[in-house]
Amino acid sequence: MSTGDGVAGQWGGVDVHFGEEGGRLTYGSYLRLAELLDQQRLESDPPAHDELLFITIHQVYELWFKQVLHELTASRDAMLAGEHWLAEHLLRRVHTIERVLTQQVDILETMTPQDFGEFRHRLSPASGFQSVQFREIEFLSGAKDPSFVRRFRGLTEIEKDRLRRRLEEPTLWDAYLDVLGKSGFDTDSEDSIRDALRKVAGDRSHYAAIWELAEALVQHDELAAAWRARHVVMVERMIGTKPGTGGSSGANYLRSRLDLRYYPLLWNLRSNL
Ligand code: HEM
Numbered sequence: 082m083s084t085g086d087g088v089a090g091q092w093g094g095v096d097v098h099f100g101e102e103g104g105r106l107t108y109g110s111y112l113r114l115a116e117l118l119d120q121q122r123l124e125s126d127p128p129a130h131d132e133l134l135f136i137t138i139h140q141v142y143e144l145w146f147k148q149v150l151h152e153l154t155a156s157r158d159a160m161l162a163g164e165h166w167l168a169e170h171l172l173r174r175v176h177t178i179e180r181v182l183t184q185q186v187d188i189l190e191t192m193t194p195q196d197f198g199e200f201r202h203r204l205s206p207a208s209g210f211q212s213v214q215f216r217e218i219e220f221l222s223g224a225k226d227p228s229f230v231r232r233f234r235g236l237t238e239i240e241k242d243r244l245r246r247r248l249e250e251p252t253l254w255d256a257y258l259d260v261l262g263k264s265g266f267d268t269d270s271e272d273s274i275r276d277a278l279r280k281v282a283g284d285r286s287h288y289a290a291i292w293e294l295a296e297a298l299v300q301h302d303e304l305a306a307a308w309r310a311r312h313v314v315m316v317e318r319m320i321g322t323k324p325g326t327g328g329s330s331g332a333n334y335l336r337s338r339l340d341l342r343y344y345p346l347l348w349n350l351r352s353n354l
Pocket residue numbers: 138139142143189197207208209210211212215312315316319320324325326327328329330331332334335338
């Protein structure tokens with residue numbers, strides 16, 4: 082047996098020894114756990130029991146949003162580079178994350194409205210409306226709306242810059258049109274795009290990769306819509322018809338966002354198949 086501080090043991094007759102690679106990298110230092118686990122600061126005083134859950138859920142959302150932006154950006158770039166398989170592969174990873182994002186609502190719903198009420202009044206005027214990464218995902222996906230940048234209150238210059246850059250850069254839809262264009266389709270008008278989509282849908286054996294890419298975009302759109310629907314029902318359960326801490330009408334405002342679709346032409350196509 083070896084000696085030292087690492088984990089040592091006899092595995093299958095081989096003397097293994099972990100955690101002593103010069104004493105540099107550890108689990109905690111690699112993952113920056115000291116910093117990460119020090120970021121959950123409650124507003125309530127005395128501490129409301131459920132506020133830790135509320136903060137943790139939101140921080141986990143933002144970590145996944147970061148990953149989703151990483152994958153969507155790379156997927157868009159893969160489309161622009163003609164690497165259709167890679168674009169689809171990355172979109173499929175995003176779908177899996179998006180399913181988890183919707184399921185996470187289950188965890189937050191173990192909090193009752195009464196227990197939320199213990200600290201909700203401390204949150205105003207903060208709200209999910211101010212999530213920059215959430216809006217970046219919308220812009221990158223195809224739903225650019227510059228009015229959100231103006232309506233945001235309290236954004237830092239760095240955050241404003243990130244949103245402005247997302248408004249300028251190509252969306253996933255722009256990249257898909259580029260794929261259609263490079264495959265020989267005219268994409269100059271909405272009518273010609275509709276025509277191209279119908280041709281792709283009508284000859285899947287010939288246009289397999291482009292068809293599957295469109296399906297992956299529709300899936301991303303559907304999963305985003307599912308999150309919005311789940312969020313608004315959770316909101317009704319938590320605060321009924323009360324206005325939001327962000328200053329909106331609350332559930333009414335959120336219901337007005339339910340019809341948002343990133344790729345309306347891909348949905349319209351369904352009516353003509
Ligand atoms: C107790 C749970 C929650 C309640 C009661 C709630 C309530 C609300 C309300 C009322 C709004 C409208 C803006 C306003 O405040 O006036 C809103 C927006 C929003 N919330 Fe939540 N929320 C909850 C949890 C979450 C979670 C876990 C997330 C995940 C990040 C989230 C993300 C968002 C986003 C992104 C918006 C903006 C939506 C849009 O503009 O389309 N919310 N929420």
